[in-house]
Amino acid sequence: MRKKPIGEQVVVVTGASSGLGRAIARAAGERGAKVVVTARNAEALDNCVAEIEAAGSEALAVPGDCAVQDEVGRVVEQAVDRFGRIDTYVANAIVTVYAETYRYAPEELRRVMDVNFFGQVYGYWAALPHLRASRGTFLSVNSALAYRGIPLQGAYCASKAALRAFFESARVELRKEGWDVAVSVVLPGAINTPQFDRDRQKIGYQPQPVPPIYQPELYAEATLHCAERPIRELPVSWGAQKLLWGQKLAPRAGDWVLRRNGWKSQHTDEPKPLDAPDNLFDTLPGDPGAHGRFDSRSRKSSVWTRLRLLLPKG
Numbered sequence: 001m002r003k004k005p006i007g008e009q010v011v012v013v014t015g016a017s018s019g020l021g022r023a024i025a026r027a028a029g030e031r032g033a034k035v036v037v038t039a040r041n042a043e044a045l046d047n048c049v050a051e052i053e054a055a056g057s058e059a060l061a062v063p064g065d066c067a068v069q070d071e072v073g074r075v076v077e078q079a080v081d082r083f084g085r086i087d088t089y090v091a092n093a094i095v096t097v098y099a100e101t102y103r104y105a106p107e108e109l110r111r112v113m114d115v116n117f118f119g120q121v122y123g124y125w126a127a128l129p130h131l132r133a134s135r136g137t138f139l140s141v142n143s144a145l146a147y148r149g150i151p152l153q154g155a156y157c158a159s160k161a162a163l164r165a166f167f168e169s170a171r172v173e174l175r176k177e178g179w180d181v182a183v184s185v186v187l188p189g190a191i192n193t194p195q196f197d198r199d200r201q202k203i204g205y206q207p208q209p210v211p212p213i214y215q216p217e218l219y220a221e222a223t224l225h226c227a228e229r230p231i232r233e234l235p236v237s238w239g240a241q242k243l244l245w246g247q248k249l250a251p252r253a254g255d256w257v258l259r260r261n262g263w264k265s266q267h268t269d270e271p272k273p274l275d276a277p278d279n280l281f282d283t284l285p286g287d288p289g290a291h292g293r294f295d296s297r298s299r300k301s302s303v304w305t306r307l308r309l310l311l312p313k314g
Contacts, residue, residue: 001182003087003137003228007032010083010134011227012075014066014123015093017044017283019193020141022290023216024090024223029057031224036060036079036086039093040283047287058083066093066119067111069126076126085134088227089127091120092141094156095280098201098266101154108200109155111280116159121166128181135180137230139223140167144187144240148247148254150210151262152203164233171232182230188219189240192298194288200278205267212239213298216290218305225309238304 003009011028015021016037022044025037029052037048037059045061052059062078064071079086095115097108124138131138145153146160164185171183190209193216201207214237222236235241246254277284 001180001230003135003182003230006224006228009087009136009227010034010036010079010085011088011090012036012038012079012086012123012127013090013092014038014075014119016048017041018198018288019195019290019292020188020191020216020219020223021090021092022048023220024092024141025059026051026055026290027217027220027224028227029053029059030055032057034058034083036062036075036082038062038064038066038075040065040279041287043285044287044289066091066122067114069118069122072119072122073126076123076130080130086127086130087134087136088139089123089131089136090139090141090223090227091123093119094159094195096153096156096195096199097280098152098199098203098207100152100202103202104155108280112155113159113162116156117162117166120163124167124170131181132179137182137184137227138167138170139226140164140183140185141223142185142187144189144235144243146185146187147244148251150258150266152266183232184226184230185233186219186223186226187233187235187240187244188222189214189235189237189243191216191219192292192294193290194292196292196294198277198279198284198288200280201267201272201276202274203263203267204271204274206270206272207266208268208294210239210265211297212237213294214239214302215295215298215300218300218302222305222309234308236305237302241304241308 017039
């Protein structure tokens with residue numbers, strides 16, 4: 001089901017104020033797409049629009065919280081009002097809480113599910129009629145952790161596993177109806193984004209991605225590949241692929257490794273106050289951009305991913 005070239009598409013990107021969403025939106029604009037960006041941080045969205053326009057394309061910022069269904073609907077409505085259609089909807093926004101599962105407050109767990117799970121479901125419901133009309137693509141930016149829960153990330157992993165199952169069901173239903181809408185699930189590994197400075201944490205240290213860490217542009221390129229040539233599920237980076245294979249072949253070995261390394265691999269040695277500001281319920285001021293603090297430790301390319309994109313699609 002090859003789709004239009006990105007340069008001829010209208011692309012909606014959630015979570016586009018920073019991190020991977022910012023990189024996806026910017027890359028789509030640089031390739032000529034008309035881009036609608038949404039997140040809670042209006043200042044950062046305006047800067048994202050300016051970057052896309054500086055690259056010669058058109059963009060629209062629609063601030064909103066993806067956990068609020070009416071606000072998601074408004075994003076879709078304004079996208080269609082401005083550009084006439086939607087060809088690709090990139091559901092990307094996330095929040096998380098670094099804590100053991102028994103330390104979550106109910107409202108924290110509920111908020112992670114509201115943003116990560118319901119935020120994508122609301123986008124799917126709102127965008128589907130327009131994707132049917134354009135024969136477009138719904139892109140669920142998920143995580144390799146949809147297949148493997150790890151310590152300190154129980155809520156995040158649960159939300160990603162739920163998404164993966166939801167879109168497996170949706171994919172079959174779309175085929176049954178004969179609707180030419182693709183559903184691609186992108187499964188990234190560790191990404192150098194600003195989220196690790198903005199996540200809620202109860203561990204007392206600065207969170208970090210589990211190495212190996214990759215720059216967001218690598219994942220943005222893979223995501224936009226799926227907007228043109230949809231892939232059912234795409235693990236991105238060798239780190240993601242290793243995790244999936246390890247869980248399939250030796251989950252008990254994975255348990256052993258995580259007991260030894262699952263905590264220390266997720267934080268630096270830098271202490272961080274437990275009450276440090278976070279973006280779980282409210283956005284933080286300023287424009288964090290696409291990259292986090294780990295540039296010096298992050299890889300810019302993945303041979304495995306390049307080879308995977310050459311394989312037959314499914």
